[in-house]
Amino acid sequence: MLAPGELEAKLAPNPKALTAKRWAMVVDMRKLDEQTAEKCIEACHRIHNVPDFEDPIDPKDKVDPAEKVRWEVKWIWKEKYEHAFPGQAEVAIPEKIHKLNFLLLCNHCDNPPCVRVCPTKATWKRDDGVVMMDQHRCIGCRYCMAACPYGARSFNWRNPRPFIKSEDESYPTREIGVVEKCTLCAERLAKGQLPACVEASKGALTVGDLNDAKSKVRELLRNNFTIRRKTQLGSNPQVYYIV
Amino acid sequence: MKEPVKSEFGTVGEKPKVEKKIYNRNLILAGIIAFVVLITFPIWNLQGKSVPPPDPKLDTPVIQKMPEKDRKCIEDKNYMRNYHMQMLDNWRNQVVRNGNRQYTSLSGKKYTASLQNTCLECHSNKSQFCDQCHLKCWPRASWRPN
Amino acid sequence: MFEKALVGTKRYFGVLGFLLLLSGIGFFIYLRQLDFGLGITGMSRDVSWGFYIAQFTYLVGVAASAVMVVLPLYLHNYKAFGRIAILGEFLAVSAVSMCLLFIIVDLGKPSRLFNVLLHPTPNSVLFWDMIVLNGYLFLNIVCGWTVLQAERNEVPPPNWLKPFIYIAIPWAPSIHTVTAFLYAGLPGRGYWLTAIMAPRFLSSAFAAGPALLVLLCLLVRKYTKFDPGREQIQTLAKIVTYAILINVFFFFCEVFTVFYSQIPDHMLHFQYLFAGLEGKGKLVPLMWVSIVGMTITAILLIIPSVRKNETTLAVACAAVVVTTWIDKGMGLITGGFVPNPFEGVTEYFPTMPEALITLGVWAIGFLILTMLYKIAVSIKEEIRA
Structure with missing residues (x-):
């Protein structure tokens, strides 16, 4: 009979998995209209069981908007230019840029401050650049939230389960007291699928291998001027925006 | 004769007598x-009482549909x-980390390797399967499949 | 020796009973927090640390300040402090205990606390904080208890204690330095991103801790037969004076760099705290009370007659404790989180349950302090009898 210790050897990555040496994402704001952005957010939050405090299973639990701001969990969301890129607001910027809603998510930094501070390795950077989160390891100290300069991390201030109307049973829900964030759909990449937001974006979002000169991401970076959020902080974010 | 050097530290003089x-x-x-009586309460309180053994059920639709010869878990029954x-703890770490x-x-x-997407596919009857032992032995345990 | 804590006057047990009641209330509400989650507090996605971590930070300072008594005694052979060293060490023990409790009540998953030991991560400052705090607790218990026991038996402390006493001296500033590094190394938080954070922490600690100790000494003299001594209190007063002056100086150094450079990432936090941002400024009055009060107190303490009169000294010390507490216990953490990474303003103020849990932890700390002081004072009385 098998002994418990022999199990590690019996687990391996799925051969169909999408792999990269260094994952990166390009958001083409020229192609990202309001509805598409909403679709991306909806797709992500639905399959990852992200709670909506304004839309609980039992209407009695509904949370008013002021409280919702405090407890909100978001993996991908919209923000105006001056909030997405604070301190970079130019004086005479085209009107359309001011009106744009930028799609923000975890930047999967190459030098992530959140990983540097985590006292339990509950968040760490994988070899392929994805900044992962182990919700069973997290002690809920929220040091990573203080460290992240992008506001990409959410904490479960209360039980999220009463606020998930249509639970996707193929993905776990979270408990009280742990931190969560975008994982670049690690569970989908492992099955050979693109991240949910990319799939829903009608070509506005692209992920690919930054280390592969022939990749789609590199082609976009070669042919377009891109900006990234708060590069001066040295975290080396890996989400690029074409404006 | 030299005076003994006085120091902040070091044992000097006799130890006080302790009664x-x-x-x-x-x-x-x-x-x-x-x-002692209080902390052993759970042991002697159950003396002589019998509790019916747990009875996990395997009659879910998915298992029923399997042909008789393939009707087995991913590993040997005793091992499982x-x-x-x-195994699940190991799966979780290996998958996520x-x-x-x-x-x-x-x-x-x-x-x-997934509790939700593999195990519970066949064992869809949590209350008649998992809870048979889990709730009987650890009634307060907060285990749930997701 | 511990039996000394189990006997006493009605007033002693009255105090213990009151503190137990407060900690009981805090514990009961903590059970609710465990059940509901940290959403019971005023913290939010934007201000993700609050009152608990602020109290922790303040109390690390109080704990570290024991060195202000121990260092003159053991390195400068300033014998007068031999009389009150134990009061400083026992204050440190109770303060560190509170620190550890505040960390625990702040955790989202306290049941997984030991993951910090199970998966040690030296690149995290929190890991080092855990080590230095527990080490400091151990050192102060060992040093305080052993010296007191030797004093009781009227023998010099044993030789093996020497290294522990000498290690405890640099260990004290290290706990507050590491605590400052928790904040001072985060790239996106302009309010904390300053090399002067650790020095500021130390100066405010060496003011607040000895000020609290002066007040405790006056209380001990009033309610027991043990007199910590006028000279001792006066020396502590000088330490408080220097430290609070340096603290005010450091604050204005910070203000100069931030406002002369005009870098928004750093300025906005000060603007939120002292003037308000986007019409929001819950902390503005408190912050002004803190900095104006602190400056006035520092100036008053320079005047010898204010220091020498124990009544005015007591008032000044209370002012030091309160103003440094507002600065660290209210302003420091919230100020770092407002504005948030999107330059938006989400305000924070502790909720009632949060305040009661905090009070409960303070009550546990003072319970430990009262019992330890009872032991120390009883033994001092016994020797003198």
Whole structure:
């Protein structure tokens, strides 16, 4: 009979998995209209069981908007230019840029401050650049939230389960007291699928291998001027925006 | 004759005599006995009582549909019974931390290492299967499949 | 020696009973927090640390300040402090205990606390904080208890204690330095991103801790037969004076760099705290009370007659404790989180349950302090009798 210790050897990555040496994402704001952005957010939050405090299973639990701001969990969301890129607001910027809603998510930094501070390795950077989160390891100290300069991390201030109307049973829900964030759909990449937001974006979002000169991401970076959020902080974010 | 150097530290002089006696002896002994009785309460309280053995059911639609000869778990029944918790713990770590999501069983069959998407596929009857033991032995345990 | 804590006057047990009641209330509400989650507090996605971590930070300072008594005694052979060293060490023990409790009540998953030991991560400052705090607790218990025991038996402390006493001296500033590094190394938080954070922490600690100790000494003299001594209190007063002056100086150094450079990432936090941002400024009055009060107190303490009169000294010390507490216990953490990474303003103020849990932890700390002081004072009385 098998002994418990022999199990590690019996687990391996799925051969169909999408792999990269260094994952990166390009958001083409020229192609990202309001509805598409909403679709991306909806797709992500639905399959990852992200709670909506304004839309609980039992209407009695509904949370008013002021409280919702405090407890909100978001993996991908919209923000105006001056909030997405604070301190970079130019004086005479085209009107359309001011009106744009930028799609923000975890930047999967190459030098992530959140990983540097985590006292339990509950968040760490994988070899392929994805900044992962182990919700069973997290002690809920929220040091990573203080460290992240992008506001990409959410904490479960209360039980999220009463606020998930249509639970996707193929993905776990979270408990009280742990931190969560975008994982670049690690569970989908492992099955050979693109991240949910990319799939829903009608070509506005692209992920690919930054280390592969022939990749789609590199082609976009070669042919377009891109900006990234708060590069001066040295975290080396890996989400690029074409404006 | 030199005077001995006085120091902040170091043992000088005799140790004080300590009287060997237990104060409030009866009270202390009574307290110890009461403490032992209390913490052993769960043991002697159940003496002589019998609890029906857990009876996990395997009659879910998915299992019923399987042909008789394929109707087995991913590993040997005894192994699953004894070590499913180690296996699940290991799966969880391997999947999340190392990205190893495919499990090859002893028989060579490949499975997705996932409690939700593999185990509960067949064992869809949590209350008649998992809870039979989990709730019986650990009634307060907060385990749930997701 | 511990038996000394189990006997006493009605007033002593009255104090213990009151503190137990407060900690009981805090514990009961903590059970609710465990059940509901940290959403019971005023913290939010934007201000993700609050009152608990602020109290922790303040109390690390109080704990570290024991070195202000121990260092003159053991390195400068300032014998007068031999009389009150134990009061400083026991204050440190109770303060560190509170620190550890505040960390625990702040955790989202306290049941997984030991993951910090199970998966040690030296690149995290929190890991080092855990080590230095527990080490400091151990050192102060060992040093305080052993010296007191030797004093009781009227023998010099044993030789093996020497290294522990000498290690405890640099260990004290290290706990507050590491605590400052928790904040001072985060790239996106302009309010904390300053090399002067650790020095500021130390100066405010060496003011607040000895000020609290002066007050405790006056209380001990009033309510027991043990007199910590006028000279001792006066020396502590000088330490408080220097430290609070340096603290005010450091604050204005910070203000100069931030406002002369005009870098928004750093300025906005000060603007939120002292003027308000986007019409929001819950902390503005408190922050002004803190900095104006602190400056006035520092100036008053320079005047010898204010220091020498123990009544005015007591008032000044209370002012030091309160103003440094507002600065660290209210302003420091919230100020770092407002504005948030999107330059938006989400305000924070502790909720009632949060305040009661905090009070409960303070009550546990003072319970430990009262019992330890009872032991120390009883033994001092016994020797003198």
